[in-house]
Amino acid sequence: MVHPVYIGCDVSKAHLDLFDAATQKAVRIANTGTAIDEWLATLEGRDAQVILEATGRYDRLLCSALERWRRPYCRVNPARARDFARATGQLAKTDTIDARLLALMGETLSPPVTTPPDLARQQLESLHTRRDQLVAMRQQERLRLHTAAPSERDSIARHLGWLDTEIAAIEQQCQSHVRTNVTLNEQSIRLRSIPGIGQITAFTLMAHMPELGGPSPGGMAALAGLAPFNADSGIHRGQRHIRGGRKRVRDALYMAALVAYRLKSPCARMVQAMQAKGKPFKVMIIAIARKLLVIANAILRDKTTFEAA
Known part of the structure; x- marks a missing residue:
């Protein structure tokens, strides 16, 4: 099995630092469309895959060029890349070091190729x-x-x-x-059929969670930062807490959960059970937010609308 060569790319506003794992060479190019196209032309005929950190607007030119040249790339979470650097014992941080560590991360972990975003x-x-x-x-x-x-x-x-x-x-x-847009309009109608989810929350989910509608509801909850993680060690059983994830999605679902709590739907039975156990109010709201996300994922996956049980 032939593995692709990974090229680590550290992105900044003015330039891109690139490290080629095959040649062990580092180069710096301007973060402009012309410079990126000239560099990509040098990769013709090579099975090379670019790995970069998600840096908001600064990586848009690079990602657009990679998609135009049909070059696969991995856009990884910066926190995950930093954790990998610490795991290797690398404490120093420069643009060149970051590019080299990204290439090493690609070789070690083989992260999945990023799916190009839908333009709409x-x-x-x-x-x-x-x-x-x-x-x-x-x-x-x-x-x-x-x-x-x-x-x-x-x-x-x-x-x-x-x-x-x-x-x-x-x-x-x-x-x-x-x-x-037919697809977005259908998704908006389906999402807004869920009690508690209004127009702004629907827009937030469509804009910031393109993965919604996937096969794993637990994975969706983890992406939104609504999945409680274990904190166990030996005989100790720690309290589970949510962490990480996409804050904007979590904030929108939190507000939707407050509305759903007042409406007493679609989570009335769950709320009653949690109240009987003496659960704090915020814990109940987070549980409702996670439930709303699971329902939204199922509705988009099955292409249906919400129906009260």
Whole structure:
């Protein structure tokens, strides 16, 4: 069995540091479309696979070029890459070292090839992220308004008015974008059939959890950071806690769980059982959030809508 050669790539705003595991050579190129295309042309005829850390917008040019050249790549969690570096005993951190360790990580762990994102879903993610930024600004301004001097209040009020208008406009763009895409529109309708999940939560799940609808509900819960992990050692049985995962998805499901708790559906029996055991309120809300995610995964997987039991 012939294994691919891994090329580690450390991504930054201005440049890309590359380490070729086959030649043991490190190079630095500019993080521009032209420079990336010129480098990819040198890989023609080689079974080489690029492995890089997910770095938000900085890796978009590289990923787009890799997809255009039909070159497989692995986009890994930065925390996982850092943990691998520590496991090897490597404490120093430079761009070249990071590229070399990424190539070693590929050879050692053989991470799965990243599936290219759907362009329509990627656009929804961009719009949704911009909405989140504006909502965060609005919350900051609302907090400032409580302690602002009289001379500052008019400025803050004008900014809040602009933010309200801009947020509404972004939400309208999200709605129009979803309605014009058959797949996204169907998923939105199915998700919003679940009690507690509204339009914004549906957009969040579609934008930030493209894996939703997969065969493993436990895997979905882990991706969202809603799966409790064991903390056992020997005869000690520690308390399970959730950790990691995608915070934006978890936050949206937490708010949806609060609504579902008030509606007493679709988790009434589960809540009653937990209340009987004296479980804290927050534990119940997290359990409801996980239940909503499992239901959403099943609904998208089976292409159906929610029906109360």
